[in-house]
Amino acid sequence: MKYAFELKNVKKHYGKVKALDGVTLKAEQGKIFGMLGPNGAGKSTIVKVLSTLIEPTSGIAKVAGIDTVKDSTGVRNTIGLAGQFAAVDEFLTGRENIQMVGQLYGLKRKVAKQRAEEILEKLSLTDAADRQVKTYSGGMRRRLDLGASLVGNPKILFLDEPTTGLDPRTRKELWDIIRDLANEGTSILLTTQYLDEADELADKIAVIDYGKLIAEGTSEQLKKKLGGDMVEFELKNKADYINALEAVSKFCNQNRQADENDLIIKIPVKNSAEDLLTVTKMIDEAGIKPTNISLHKPTLDDVFLALTGKKASNEEAKKPKRGKKL
Amino acid sequence: MNRAFNDLRDGLIITKRNVMRYVRLPQLIIFSSIQPIMFLTLFNFVFGGALGASAGEKYINYLLPGIMVQTILFGALQTGVGLSRDLNAGIIDRFRSLPMSRSAVLTGRTTADLVRNTITALILLATGFAYGFRFQNGALDAFLMITLIVAFGYAFSWVAAFVGLAVKDEETAQLAGFLFIFPLTFASATFVPTSTMPSWLQTFANNQPVTFAVTAARHFALGTPSDGAEWKLVAWIIGLLILFIPLSVFIYKRRV
Numbered sequence: 334m335k336y337a338f339e340l341k342n343v344k345k346h347y348g349k350v351k352a353l354d355g356v357t358l359k360a361e362q363g364k365i366f367g368m369l370g371p372n373g374a375g376k377s378t379i380v381k382v383l384s385t386l387i388e389p390t391s392g393i394a395k396v397a398g399i400d401t402v403k404d405s406t407g408v409r410n411t412i413g414l415a416g417q418f419a420a421v422d423e424f425l426t427g428r429e430n431i432q433m434v435g436q437l438y439g440l441k442r443k444v445a446k447q448r449a450e451e452i453l454e455k456l457s458l459t460d461a462a463d464r465q466v467k468t469y470s471g472g473m474r475r476r477l478d479l480g481a482s483l484v485g486n487p488k489i490l491f492l493d494e495p496t497t498g499l500d501p502r503t504r505k506e507l508w509d510i511i512r513d514l515a516n517e518g519t520s521i522l523l524t525t526q527y528l529d530e531a532d533e534l535a536d537k538i539a540v541i542d543y544g545k546l547i548a549e550g551t552s553e554q555l556k557k558k559l560g561g562d563m564v565e566f567e568l569k570n571k572a573d574y575i576n577a578l579e580a581v582s583k584f585c586n587q588n589r590q591a592d593e594n595d596l597i598i599k600i601p602v603k604n605s606a607e608d609l610l611t612v613t614k615m616i617d618e619a620g621i622k623p624t625n626i627s628l629h630k631p632t633l634d635d636v637f638l639a640l641t642g643k644k645a646s647n648e649e650a651k652k653p654k655r656g657k658k659l
Numbered sequence: 660m661n662r663a664f665n666d667l668r669d670g671l672i673i674t675k676r677n678v679m680r681y682v683r684l685p686q687l688i689i690f691s692s693i694q695p696i697m698f699l700t701l702f703n704f705v706f707g708g709a710l711g712a713s714a715g716e717k718y719i720n721y722l723l724p725g726i727m728v729q730t731i732l733f734g735a736l737q738t739g740v741g742l743s744r745d746l747n748a749g750i751i752d753r754f755r756s757l758p759m760s761r762s763a764v765l766t767g768r769t770t771a772d773l774v775r776n777t778i779t780a781l782i783l784l785a786t787g788f789a790y791g792f793r794f795q796n797g798a799l800d801a802f803l804m805i806t807l808i809v810a811f812g813y814a815f816s817w818v819a820a821f822v823g824l825a826v827k828d829e830e831t832a833q834l835a836g837f838l839f840i841f842p843l844t845f846a847s848a849t850f851v852p853t854s855t856m857p858s859w860l861q862t863f864a865n866n867q868p869v870t871f872a873v874t875a876a877r878h879f880a881l882g883t884p885s886d887g888a889e890w891k892l893v894a895w896i897i898g899l900l901i902l903f904i905p906l907s908v909f910i911y912k913r914r915v
Contacts, residue, residue: 384756388914405914409758420749422676424683436672437759439665465683481753 335398337362337489337520338383343392345378345544352378353389354544360522360537365515367535368524369633375544376524377417380493383522384414397488410438413482417494420478423467427458427477430466431484438485445484452480456510472503479510489520496530508534528633538633542641556631558639562605564612567625568596580619584612599629662760669760673767674774677741681775688775691737692782695730699723699783702850703790710851716881720795723787724804724876725849727780728869731812732844734776736836738769738816739823743832746824755911762908769816776812780805795881804879807892811872814896817903824910843869868895 337360345353353375360366368376381387382394385405394401396408421430428449435445453462456476466474475495482490492511496504511534515521525531531538532552540548540555548555568574574596581589581600590599602608609628616623681688702710703719711718742765745751754764784792784805794801823832846860847853847869853861864870871892878885 381752386752386755386914406758409756412756414753414756416749416752420753422679422750424680425676429679433672433676434753434757437669437754437757437763439758485757 335362336360336395337364337366338394338396338522340379340382341393341395343379343382343389343394345375345382345387346390351544353382355392356541356544356546358539358546358549360520362520363515363518364536365511365521365523365534367531367538368522368541369526369528369531369538369637370524370541371526374541376541377493378544379541380414380416380491380522380524383408384412384491385409410485411488413485413487413490415475415479415482415490415492415495417497421466421474421481424465426463426465427469427473427480428453428462430477431480434481435484440484448484452483455483456480472499472506475499475503475507476510479507483514487519490514490522492521492523494524494526497526504530528637532633540637540640547640548636552633555633555636558636561601561603561631563590563599563601563629563631564605564609565625565627565629566598566600566616566623568598569622569624571596573621573623574598576619577616577621577623580615580621581612584608584615666760666762666766669763670766670770673754673763674770675767677768677771678774681771688778688782691734691775692779694733695726695779695783696786698729699726699786699790702726706850713852713855715852716883717791719787719790719792720881721877722850723784723792724808724880725873726787727783727808728811728872728876729844729849730783731776731780731808732815732840732869734779735772735812735815736819736833736840737775738772739819739821739826739832739836740829741768741772742820742823743827743829746827747829761912762904765817765820765904765907765911769813769820772816773809773813776816777805777809780809796879800879800882804876807879807889808872808876810896811868811892814899814903817900817907820907821903821910824907843867848873868892871895 339359340356343353343356344351356375356379368379370376378387382389383396383401385401385408388402397411399407399411401408421427422433425433431449431452432442432445435448436442438445440448453459456479458473458476458480461469461473466477469477479492479495482492495511496507499507508530511521511523515534523531523534535552537551538549538555539546548558550558566577568577571593574591574593577598578591581598584600589601591597600612602612605628613626699722702722707718707722711721715721742751745764745768751764794804819832819836822835826832826835846856846864847867848864849869853864853870856864868891871888874883874885874888875892877883878889
């Protein structure tokens with residue numbers, strides 16, 4: 334079977350910096366392949382290698398079975414690229430932008446015109462089609478950028494952080510469009526820093542960090558690596574917390590996560606409903622009244638934390654609190 | 660044949676895209692004309708009285724061809740600025756991911772700048788006429804003057820394209836351009852004859868392309884002796900194009 338794209342031990346070094354440090358992966362056709370990782374992890378570098386913008390230092394990259402170095406034009410004919418910068422021309426209208434890209438794909442003027450019409454319709458940009466792009470909102474630009482990547486009827490679409498910086502409603506709109514494209518048979522590589530986005534859209538997810546592939550699988554598989562669901566207890570005070578830890582120790586001592594400051598105990602469970610009852614009963618019998626009990630399905634955030642030892646969300650690591658009470 | 664056709668076709672598509680920017684934002688051309696008009700006005704009325712004597716001409720006649728060459732060179736710098744702007748906006752990444760001609764982004768940019776530069780040159784010429792400038796040698800020579808100057812600007816656009824792609828950011832592209840344009844235009848026959856300069860500077864001033872361009876322009880505008888400057892200029896134009904077109908396309912295509 335021919336893969337939508339594949340990387341074989343691909344490395345990209347800039348001097349001593351290893352942007353990609355030997356990545357191997359394969360993506361099936363007609364699926365959404367999510368690539369997850371913090372800023373600077375190497376996601377964009379992978380997109381650039383696959384879309385022929387850069388050549389790998391070593392290793393092989395293929396798109397639709399075509400080598401990106403040996404036949405870059407062949408690759409360019411089969412792909413569409415939409416980036417995080419919304420690469421459209423400010424001074425052209427939406428229609429002119431799409432038409433121009435269509436013509437650059439080699440379409441005849443008339444065909445490009447018609448194609449632009451279809452795409453604007455599909456992305457609900459018909460009303461704004463004759464306005465200059467500089468008057469567009471952020472979400473409209475992203476849609477137009479995505480539209481420009483569709484003119485050539487690409488078999489494989491590379492979307493490099495297509496929703497970064499968009500408001501939640503606009504993100505959801507873009508998600509719908511991306512899902513529609515996949516349903517029509519387009520293979521999609523989607524890079525994102527957002528776990529919910531990968532969770533929501535991707536059939537398969539690769540987690541990238543420091544230029545390396547650190548995990549791969551479906552969202553479910555990645556979550557299972559954490560051992561399934563967790564029961565979470567929130568306690569009232571330190572005394573309850575210590576007693577509760579003692580009470581559940583018979584159930585499981587090894588994989589539980591306990592946070593003394595937040596007074597939270599998380600216990601991994603195999604058989605969720607049954608085990609929930611069992612541990613709750615243990616707590617109850619010890620005479621402890623938790624402030625909250627919940628069954629917690631692991632998120633990709635948990636996966637990321639478990640795999641890399643840091644949060645996936647790109648916020649600055651929380652600064653140590655000053656003026657700590659003694 | 661097919662490839663040449665595609666280069667041309669894609670080049671025209673990109674030219675149109677770049678020209679549209681000036682159509683939609685005509686202020687860009689108006690403001691880029693204000694600076695040279697100011698130069699022309701200041702030099703003519705402030706220095707004209709003093710400098711005119713050494714020029715041996717009505718100073719506006721001497722000055723205008725010089726200022727036109729300078730203006731065109733500064734205009735050519737915009738090629739580098741425009742390219743680095745497109746690089747940073749990400750639109751060049753889009754173009755590079757398309758199955759289009761590898762030279763079109765550059766030919767499209769330099770050609771659009773040629774159009775803009777020609778318009779600026781004509782605006783400047785009209786201002787010169789208002790200040791009393793007159794061609795002394797008839798229409799054909801006037802046409803040759805404008806063509807040569809604009810062609811020189813086109814060749815410099817390719818130098819600027821190379822610089823813009825190499826330095827990658829707009830401000831550096833602008834500054835790097837100024838660094839070589841300023842000495843070239845001032846240490847030349849642009850504003851005054853080179854004969855009053857110290858001999859070491861004369862050696863440089865008499866043998867650099869801006870002096871050739873200015874001398875050739877004056878030759879066609881006024882009928883002054885050129886000493887073959889127009890041919891030296893043509894040689895420079897061809898030389899710059901032969902060197903910088905492949906260099907720029909190479910650096911554009913480089914996939915690192």
